[in-house]
Amino acid sequence: MVKVAVLGAAGGIGQPLSLLLKGNTTVTELALYDVAPIVVGVAADLSHINTPAKVTGYKGDDELEAALKGAHVVVIPAGIPRKPGMTRDDLFKINAGIVKTLATAAAKYCPKAFLAIISNPVNSTVPIAAEVFKAAGVHDPKRIFGVTTLDITRANTFVSELKKVDTSKTSVPVIGGHSGVTIIPILSASGHSFSDSEREALTQRIQYGGDEVVKAKDGAGSATLSMAYAGARFVESLLDASVNKKSGVKECTYVQSDAVKGLEYFSTVVELGADGASKIHPVPTLDAHEQKLLDAAIPELKSNIQKGIDFVKGASS
Numbered sequence: 001m002v003k004v005a006v007l008g009a010a011g012g013i014g015q016p017l018s019l020l021l022k023g024n025t026t027v028t029e030l031a032l033y034d035v036a037p038i039v040v041g042v043a044a045d046l047s048h049i050n051t052p053a054k055v056t057g058y059k060g061d062d063e064l065e066a067a068l069k070g071a072h073v074v075v076i077p078a079g080i081p082r083k084p085g086m087t088r089d090d091l092f093k094i095n096a097g098i099v100k101t102l103a104t105a106a107a108k109y110c111p112k113a114f115l116a117i118i119s120n121p122v123n124s125t126v127p128i129a130a131e132v133f134k135a136a137g138v139h140d141p142k143r144i145f146g147v148t149t150l151d152i153t154r155a156n157t158f159v160s161e162l163k164k165v166d167t168s169k170t171s172v173p174v175i176g177g178h179s180g181v182t183i184i185p186i187l188s189a190s191g192h193s194f195s196d197s198e199r200e201a202l203t204q205r206i207q208y209g210g211d212e213v214v215k216a217k218d219g220a221g222s223a224t225l226s227m228a229y230a231g232a233r234f235v236e237s238l239l240d241a242s243v244n245k246k247s248g249v250k251e252c253t254y255v256q257s258d259a260v261k262g263l264e265y266f267s268t269v270v271e272l273g274a275d276g277a278s279k280i281h282p283v284p285t286l287d288a289h290e291q292k293l294l295d296a297a298i299p300e301l302k303s304n305i306q307k308g309i310d311f312v313k314g315a316s317s
């Protein structure tokens with residue numbers, strides 16, 4: 001049985017993500033959970049699609065245990081999205097508590113599941129989940145992931161557009177975290193060369209791709225469809241590595257890492273295996289521009305990480 005639970009499944013990301021996961025033939029059970037009762041209808045709707053996954057809907061706290069029991073992967077897009085003028089960190093006040101609650105339940109009901117955290121601010125929500133798992137005595141750092149795949153999706157799209165090449169042949173690693181200056185595109189590893197102004201513009205667009213969508217949606221939310229695509233790809237990679245035993249499956253993802261001294265969490269290329277993160281690659285060779293980006297990201301990431309840890313340890317709220 002390969003059960004995937006989506007927590008926040010009735011939302012802007014949750015619905016299209018669940019649709020894409022229903023199309024993943026490795027999944028045998030898709031458990032959709034939300035505090036919004038419409039999740040039951042979303043599950044009924046998706047259950048009519050003739051793919052193998054059996055879809056079940058769970059609403060409210062009382063049904064969270066059933067949603068999580070036996071899950072192999074738990075994807076978490078629960079939480080509020082940004083409006084124009086907000087940073088991802090502005091979401092902390094509400095989303096930190098949501099992620100803490102959901103992680104507490106996951107630690108209790110499916111401690112061995114892979115956790116794929118989408119809820120922002122990812123730089124802080126991943127440390128929150130990890131601290132919850134530590135407190136419950138079930139922490140395995142190889143199994144907790146911050147989903148940064150959308151940054152890579154965007155980088156590949158923007159570089160392919162600029163260089164007029166096939167998107168499927170473009171691969172740009174994006175390391176660091178998932179907000180503004182902490183998003184570090186490694187354009188030097190893309191196989192293309194860029195003028196200074198191209199590099200500046202691309203870096204800015206990749207770092208603030210989320211803001212581009214927030215602005216365009218004008219108060220009605222942030223990226224949902226591209227995030228659903230990116231989230232489905234990340235889950236597919238997790239399942240390919242852990243269930244289908246494919247080798248060489250790699251994703252950039254935000255995990256507990258030794259890649260950068262003084263930062264407990266960081267995203268680099270991570271190889272995925274049967275038990276989760278099997279190998280965390282070091283920070284790749286950086287050019288001078290990328291080194292500056294990394295230098296600028298470190299203090300911000302450090303403070304975002306500490307904020308998440310303190311939230312669980314009771315030093316702040």
Ligand SMILES: NC(=O)C1=CN([C@@H]2O[C@H](COP(=O)(O)OP(=O)(O)OC[C@H]3O[C@@H](n4cnc5c(N)ncnc54)[C@H](O)[C@@H]3O)[C@@H](O)[C@H]2O)C=CC1
Nearest residue numbers: 008010011012013034035036078079080081118119120227
């Ligand atoms: N990691 C990434 O790259 C990205 C992350 N995001 C983040 O994903 C999150 C969700 O975004 P949207 O789907 O657009 O928001 P949304 O508001 O459309 O959906 C959120 C869903 O979460 C549910 N929810 C709230 N509290 C819950 C709880 N305790 N348990 C279960 N469900 C709960 C809501 O009922 C709602 O259905 C936001 O925090 C957003 O910033 C968005 C885009 C990209």
Ligand SMILES: O=C([O-])CC(=O)C(=O)O
Nearest residue numbers: 082150209210211222223
């Ligand atoms: O920008 C936001 O708030 C949502 C997000 O994380 C993204 O689109 O990368």
